Amino acid sequence: MMSKAPEIEFSQVSKRFGAGPLVLDGLDLRAAPGEFISVIGPSGCGKTTFLRMVAGLSQPSGGEIRFGIQSDDARPELAFIFQEATLLPWLTVLANIELPLRLRGEPLARRRKTAERLAAELGLGAAGRYHPRQLSGGMKMRVSLARALSLSPDVLLLDEPFGALDAITRNRLNEDLLALHRREGWSAFFVTHSVTEAVFLADRILVLAADPARVETIIPVDLPRERTLALRESDEFHDAVAEATRRMHNILAR
Amino acid sequence: MNSTGTWREYIGWPLLFGAGLLALWYAVKHAFGLPAYTLPAPHEVLAALRDDRDTLTRAALATAKGSLTGFSAAVGLGFALSLLIAAFRVLRIGLYPYVIFMQMVPIIATAAIIVTWLDAGLPSVAAIAFLIGFFPVVASTVAGLHSVPSQQVELFRLYKARPWQELFYLRVPASLPHFFTGTKIAATLAVIGSVTGEIFAGSTARGGGLGFMILIYKSSVNTPGIFAATLLCCILGFLFVGTVLLLKRILLRKWHDSLDTDFNPL
Numbered sequence: 001m002m003s004k005a006p007e008i009e010f011s012q013v014s015k016r017f018g019a020g021p022l023v024l025d026g027l028d029l030r031a032a033p034g035e036f037i038s039v040i041g042p043s044g045c046g047k048t049t050f051l052r053m054v055a056g057l058s059q060p061s062g063g064e065i066r067f068g069i070q071s072d073d074a075r076p077e078l079a080f081i082f083q084e085a086t087l088l089p090w091l092t093v094l095a096n097i098e099l100p101l102r103l104r105g106e107p108l109a110r111r112r113k114t115a116e117r118l119a120a121e122l123g124l125g126a127a128g129r130y131h132p133r134q135l136s137g138g139m140k141m142r143v144s145l146a147r148a149l150s151l152s153p154d155v156l157l158l159d160e161p162f163g164a165l166d167a168i169t170r171n172r173l174n175e176d177l178l179a180l181h182r183r184e185g186w187s188a189f190f191v192t193h194s195v196t197e198a199v200f201l202a203d204r205i206l207v208l209a210a211d212p213a214r215v216e217t218i219i220p221v222d223l224p225r226e227r228t229l230a231l232r233e234s235d236e237f238h239d240a241v242a243e244a245t246r247r248m249h250n251i252l253a254r
Numbered sequence: 255m256n257s258t259g260t261w262r263e264y265i266g267w268p269l270l271f272g273a274g275l276l277a278l279w280y281a282v283k284h285a286f287g288l289p290a291y292t293l294p295a296p297h298e299v300l301a302a303l304r305d306d307r308d309t310l311t312r313a314a315l316a317t318a319k320g321s322l323t324g325f326s327a328a329v330g331l332g333f334a335l336s337l338l339i340a341a342f343r344v345l346r347i348g349l350y351p352y353v354i355f356m357q358m359v360p361i362i363a364t365a366a367i368i369v370t371w372l373d374a375g376l377p378s379v380a381a382i383a384f385l386i387g388f389f390p391v392v393a394s395t396v397a398g399l400h401s402v403p404s405q406q407v408e409l410f411r412l413y414k415a416r417p418w419q420e421l422f423y424l425r426v427p428a429s430l431p432h433f434f435t436g437t438k439i440a441a442t443l444a445v446i447g448s449v450t451g452e453i454f455a456g457s458t459a460r461g462g463g464l465g466f467m468i469l470i471y472k473s474s475v476n477t478p479g480i481f482a483a484t485l486l487c488c489i490l491g492f493l494f495v496g497t498v499l500l501l502k503r504i505l506l507r508k509w510h511d512s513l514d515t516d517f518n519p520l
């Protein structure tokens with residue numbers, strides 16, 4: 001089932017908190033439907049702020065974020081994945097996954113079926129009746145992903161979701177995420193501190209700078225869309241990471 | 255109960271310490287040559303329990319009834335008020351400070367005031383047990399209802415949850431550990447409250463409760479009797495708190511971390 005991912009257009013988006021300095025200043029960006037964009041930049045540069053504005057959890061102080069295709073009253077379905085899994089500890093894995101559907105009033109039998117399918121797809125099949133405290137960090141993040149996917153979102157917003165995980169778990173989750181992306185076709189904004197991860201996942205990388213906030217750049221990732229373990233070990237990939245790192249340093253050093 | 259202890263230890267050590275404390279009790283009594291009306295020996299307390307077992311049983315049941323009535327009302331109404339305070343900002347800002355303030359009222363003062371308002375016996379005893387437990391339940395539960403991590407709240411907002419869904423699917427379950435903390439306090443205080451109430455107000459009723467028995471024994475300088483009645487107060491409180499902790503364990507066992515440390519004070 002392909003989602004109806006919208007085009008997303010940012011025009012002159014800026015943000016400041018109260019009387020503080022500008023966190024984002026005149027951000028222009030047009031994200032194609034289904035595009036995967038990694039967001040990278042030093043701590044405090046406004047990555048979380050950027051995601052929160054896309055999610056509607058926070059309003060821009062200036063400029064506009066427009067979602068293409070759909071009519072004014074129908075905003076696209078957005079799913080936010082926090083850095084922590086943010087599961088409800090009193091609910092089982094399945095109940096956590098189906099929570100968004102429950103809040104929409106979907107009957108138990110239907111939402112349970114969706115939750116079971118997603119649990120199986122994310123390799124949680126055997127853990128359905130567990131409670132979050134019985135899960136490893138990687139599994140918790142998988143539950144958080146499954147929960148986000150339960151509403152068949154059009155746009156996925158991920159705020160350093162795998163930052164606390166070990167490299168092996170993280171790589172596996174990256175690959176699973178990409179497989180889901182290929183199949184479901186949502187758009188994604190993925191905040192990370194790792195250039196390697198940013199390159200591996202994205203079509204383009206948005207680099208945000210802290211000071212001055214005005215500086216932001218897009219680095220295209222020149223790799224085939226099919227990203228596999230083999231690609232990760234290729235010279236092509238290492239070159240792309242090196243190139244992105246170099247350009248990022250140039251931008252941030254300006 | 256936890257990974258470092260066995261059941262044998264959990265029973266053995268308390269028994270050993272209990273024996274030690276009893277030995278100390280006898281030692282003090284004999285060292286100072288204290289008579290029973292000053293410090294009765296443990297076996298004299300047991301004898302008092304046995305001699306008056308019918309009266310004391312009736313008294314304990316009366317106290318249990320007063321405590322349970324007041325405690326149930328404190329938990330039920332306290333929970334209800336907490337929901338209202340969580341749901342309406344005005345109550346949270348306007349009323350909640352007074353809830354905190356009311357917790358500071360000394361129980362003796364509560365008892366003294368209540369007996370001038372209500373009939374002696376069960377009504378005033380239960381009212382005192384209620385008043386003393388009500389405010390801790392509200393204070394803890396409201397704190398719990400507002401202790402939800404902000405990201406979980408944002409998650410609910412993101413999923414366009416209605417206010418009632420946020421309250422019942424998120425805040426209420428998240429507040430349960432706090433609710434039980436308040437309830438545990440209320441359970442302890444309910445028995446203390448009823449006994450205090452009975453000392454003030456239970457005196458006219460036939461079967462006036464353990465507090466009343468303490469008064470009777472005091473007037474006849476029956477110190478072993480006072481000890482016996484006091485022992486029953488402790489056992490009653492222990493049963494109350496134990497029941498609350500058991501309920502907590504059954505309800506929260508699957509997901510809450512603090513249970514293991516929580517059970518030890520029992």
Ligand SMILES: Nc1ncnc2c1ncn2[C@@H]1O[C@H](COP(=O)(O)OP(=O)(O)OP(=O)(O)O)[C@@H](O)[C@H]1O
Nearest residue numbers: 017018020023041042043044045046047048049050
């Ligand atoms: N609610 C808020 N009120 C005031 N200032 C805020 C608020 N949220 C964020 N800021 C400020 O905005 C700036 C950007 O914060 P943000 O959390 O977006 O950074 P970030 O890029 O996500 O950093 P990190 O990589 O450490 O997560 C920071 O200077 C922060 O202090």
Ligand SMILES: [Mg+2]
Nearest residue numbers: 047048049159
């Ligand atoms: Mg952040």
